[in-house]
Amino acid sequence: MTNSWTDIKNTDLVLIMGGNAAEAHPCGFKGIIEARNTRGAKLIVVDPRFTRSASVADYYAPIRQGTDIAFLLGVIKYCIENDKVQWEYTKNYTNASFIVGEGFTYSDGLFSGYDEAKRDYDRKGWSYEVGEDGFAKVDPTLQHPRCVWNLLKEHVKQYTPELVERICGTPKDKFLHVAKAISETSAVDKAMTSMYALGWTQHSKGSQNIRCMAILQLILGNMGLRGGGMNALRGHSNIQGLTDLGLMSNLIPGYLTLPVEADVDFATYMGKRAFKPQRPGQVSYWQNYGKFFVSFLKSMYGTAATKENNFAYDYLPKMDVGSYDVLRAFEMMHQGKMNGYICQGFNPLMSFPNKDKVRAALGKLKFLVVMDPLKTETARFWEDHGEYNPNNPVDVKTAVFELPTTTFAEDEGSLTNSSRWLQWHWAGATPPGEAKTDTWIMAQLHLRLKALYAKEGGAFPDAITNLHWPYKNAADPQPAEIAKEINGYVLEDVENPTEPGKKLLEKGKQVAGFGVLRDDGTTACGCWIYSGCYNEAGNNMARRDNKDPDNTGAYLTWAFSWPANRRILYNRASADLTGKPWDPKRKIIEWNGEKWSGYDVPDIAPTAKPDTIMPYIMTEEGVGRLWVRGLMKDGPFPVHYEPFESPVVNVIAPKIQGNPAARVFKGDMANFGTAKDYPYAAVTYRLTEHFHYWSKHVSVNAMLQPEFFVEISEALAKEKKIEAGSWVRVWSMRGSVKAKAVVTKRIKPMQCDGKTVHIVGIPIHWGFMGAAKKGHGANTLTPFVGDANIETPEYKAFLVNIEPTTPPAVA
Amino acid sequence: MNVEVSRRHFIKLTGAGVAVTAVGAFGFADAEQALAQSIRPFKLAKLTETRNTCPYCSVGCGVIMYSQGDIKTGEKAEIKHIEGDPDHPTNKGTLCPKGAALLDFVRSETRTLHPLVREPGTNAWTQLTWDQALDRIARLMKDDRDANFIAKNKDGVTVNRWISTGMLAASATTNETAFMTYKAVRSAGMVVFDNQARV
Amino acid sequence: MTTQTNTGAPVTVRRYSGSARLNHWVMAISFVLLLLSGLSLFHPSLFVLSGLFGGGGTARWLHPWAGLVFAISFMGLFFRFFALNLPERTDIVWLAKLKHVLTGHDEYLPEVGKYNAGQKLVFWIQAILVPVMLITGLCLWAPGLAWMEQTLGFKASIDQQRLAALIHAMAAVLAILVWIVHVYAAIWVRGTIGAMTTGTVTGGWGWRHHRRWLREEVVAHGTTEHPRVTPGE
């Protein structure tokens, strides 16, 4: 979230599209009700299903899954044509005026530079035209034909309400109602918040779904404001934290990236990460990359990281492919290219697409380690559970270890929620049986590996043996110790250049924040964006002072919010070029002539002049990007592509069905079904009674939603002679499941391009372990393809068929 | 505008001796004696409180755990009840149907209790000690790493990469666990490494 | 007619067989149980009666089972005697002279058979009330409701249950009234109780209250063989 859960109450319009907050985040939904009661805010829900969110919405519009981009580009077109643009904001705070280099083209759903064989773009042609001053050329008048604004206008031109209706199945009048409501928030005193989640990410063009809304929010001037923003509702309690801390194949904590093979040495690596400003005087904060990177290496390798060895740069693995994400991992496993796998509190057998492939892949491992507080399906993938998990243990040669871990109740530490709040919690219970904390287990694995290498030597032991290990009890590192490591600390005294003799930094002290990190090895910091969470002031994550002056929803003294305890990102953009808030009633920070101050920590240098230094300090441009150059694999602007499995042909580019830049593995392309055999558009989703595959282990939740079911419209039920509460078989190209049928008015067939599209809703949550009735996993059906940019599997749009059937053999 | 006695006040109430004022607050003014006999005794009295965060979704609701025994003093502690933290800015004491049932997650019948191993080709779990389990896993990891570690690529560039063993990090472990995991995984050169962000 | 004093024991006449008496007393006992347990739930002031059963819970538990026993035993008696209780002309005459009945002037009453009109009324009223109580009772009893739903496929709605409760209560009151009459008559008309204890009455009792029955007995069985009527010596 750019804003926070406690900021939602400040909005005038909530657009829930690509999510279902009432269902998946009930307690976060509170803010919406409050905004409605206190400021008369409206709630609009756009979703293929009439969800729990829709049940309390002011307006609901149906949309066919996987067509959000068409809808949103249509809204952008509506705003531009009806002059519903926050002009001052758009002109000054976005790259609307930037001039794109010649040679860029777009036609039939493809941008210039596409290589069909590689399913990839050469993105060079998407950069700005650079002037002799070395900066990007701009045309503040927005007249230049190749300025981003005109390219955007041109790009969205074709997305008329009629086309939107053809593609999305959203009736024109409903679309226009929504478009109008959204466009009204271009007024300086109105803000819209976009609350989205996996309904946007789990598509082969997920990133572009979100980009599209970001573009809209920028031209409406809703970014950085109270009650505005792009609010990604993260799924899990600490998935934000795990991502912040770089627990991904190609990441380093704080969104730094691992070197690739081309980064042959430290210099090359840093050279590619200069992030020079593209406009005069702009901040381009990533220029400090080196400070964060070196401080990270120091916290990893301590004294072993020296200037001489480039701070142990070579200790880091270098990537040969873009990412070793889960889909690639299971593809490799399936090809027998992997021997070991460790699952920490994760249930891939139920979570990843194409369950049969996942099961087969796990069976090709030498060893599988599962750390979990619950008896997961994954740990039992080798067991035979009849229809739910057919297997013959004798044939499965994988050694499986199940290690009992603690739950939240028995563990201490911090979790980062969607608001980017790092909240500390304390253990209140004794772990059951022999359960241990994950920290202890990971430490033990490392220590034992280290001992083996110390004893026997082996392949490149250095990085293991030299791993910095500053813990009082080496065998059992404590949360507070690690938190201090993450925050960062000073390794050497640093003199203050302005006042000689005075120390800028004092050895052994915690750093106050990332502002003081250095690239000379005098500071260490595990994760720069978390710096400040545990400094000399103490454990700021444990703060529990809930005062909130003037009820802005900032709560600056509650826990710690990254970065720098800032509650609303880009909050500088809430003020105009004179530093005055666009809307005085919505003030967050303000320029008083010398400096910025207000309710929140300014997202800009306190003394940065409002008329010269632009708000988006993380970009080289200093402004928000309507247009992206190389950063998006699949285009500088979003384009509507159909899901890889779609009931209709792509109206705007019949030759291109799925995202042309999305990675598809060989075997999987053949595993896509067609509308001929699989006529119905399926979507998977969560129910409020359950959380993924854990809560089925909880007797109460198992009772509240006891059994696997699918939801279909009354029309489809009639057509297929399916009774409510009876058994149905649903099958896709990947597999087949049996479920109870819930026949509902909340799902209705849609008319798309003259074709009736029936939707089959498939909740996740059931498996063959736990207190609930045994059930098939929705992932038995889902396709094995991910988003072009970050490989999120396409769970929200695929094809199935359905028929009445008999109860499962094993009940 | 729920009537909610602030948590601190509430704690006073649950302390020794039911505060008549509070009882009065809801019309039981003259009833203590009768209540003592007819109404179920307040089950949270005399339990230890611990602040925690709901482990499910990303709202990060504050919860208060009520336990028999206090682990901070080294006692054996067992959770008896879990409820929303009224002081929390986001959930203000409320919880969803999952959070409200956290107690039964903690005491779920299908919790793992002991290190177990399932040997290749067998159809059963066998229990082992932590030392046995961890030593075996470490050995398996090292053997695989030594066999498949890629120190340099074909161009002779140092890549120090290990891709034949992978790790899936969790989604509900603490940031501290996450960083510890990161250190252990990356120091081994592991790159087949991901988390649950996408699902 | 001439009167003469009679010395020597009176004639005894057999009125009820052993099985009939057993049947009657099973019914009587279950009725009393029903009465007490029923009344204890009927009015707060009578709740104390539940004490006799060791509390309201037991009373609640016992009542329906006693009810079943009563219904079954009543059925036995019904088939045994319903022929003798069929109405006849003299019943009307008898009823017309109710004044004499109440004043005990049997001499002004027509000769009646084994049962007079009053007894017949008792018989037939109960014959109606018992099934009513049984059915409505089932509707107030969890196992009864379950049974009806399973075997009869009839699920009593809440409103039907309410109606059942009302009818059950009113029928119960009626039944108790009839029972009071029945018991009182047995006490008031001396020599009657023997009929249900020893099974015999004196000839005089028969002569006075059921003369036609007495005659029939004599005619049917005489005095020598099958001594249903035993002369006193």
Added chain:
Amino acid sequence: MTTFQPLDVVRRSASVTTSPAPNRDVEVAKLIDVSKCIGCKACQSACLEWNDLKEPVGVNVGVYDNPHDLTPNTWTLMRFTEWENPTSGNLEWLIRKDGCMHCEDPGCLKACPAPGAIVQYANGIVDFQKANCIGCGYCVKGCPFNIPRISQVDHKAYKCTLCSDRLALGQQPACAKACPTSAIMFGTKAEMVAQAEKNVSILKTRGFDKAGLYNPPGVGGTHVMYVLHHADQPQLYAGLANNPRISPIVEMWKGVSKYAGMAVMGLAALVGVAHYAIKGPNKVSDEDEAQAKRLAEGKS
């Protein structure tokens, strides 16, 4: 076994004694704003956990309502109704939290034959006293909302207590505490009525002209009230009683029949005694015996 001081309790089942001057200064109420309810079932979950109840895992029968009805363990239940509004043409998902309404004039209490098994506290809570309950199920028949359920395990009646144990310590009921959207609110009845007016006016501005408070006078008002967007059609919400009142049948059963019955039975007994006193027993005379003898000897 439970003895109440007069002021504690307003009504007590099957008891002639009622308190002389109950202190009704503080009446409590739960207000359920159906228009704010997202049907998340947190209330159900919280109720089970707070009251240490266990509801067995059932099956899906094609609806979201689980369990499918109130049970001795499920004292509150979300009931889901999909309704196409004929005037607006919009689909409305009407979700109602069902449970004890804590009537001011409680039918259950009226029907209960067991002294003290059901009591009504001065604050309006209608509570079941397990110790006194005999499990007859009359409360089920007396309730205008079909709420109480009899356990077939311990043969006692169960329903929402309005968390009387929490209230006693100044804590609101578990369901209200848990409710994420404050669709369930709790306070004094006066406060809740005032709150309801606010909510209703907001609903009216949102185009629900028929929005209103559900506080049925037929049962003297309730201590659990609803704000409905369609207050004119409560039955839309999973058959919420349109104009609930204690069934006239129950009134008759527990009123007239009770007293009339007692009267006639008593009278009958008296008549018998009187008759006996006046007339004395109806004896068989020697003459009768003689006649019988003669008849037996066939002399006539």
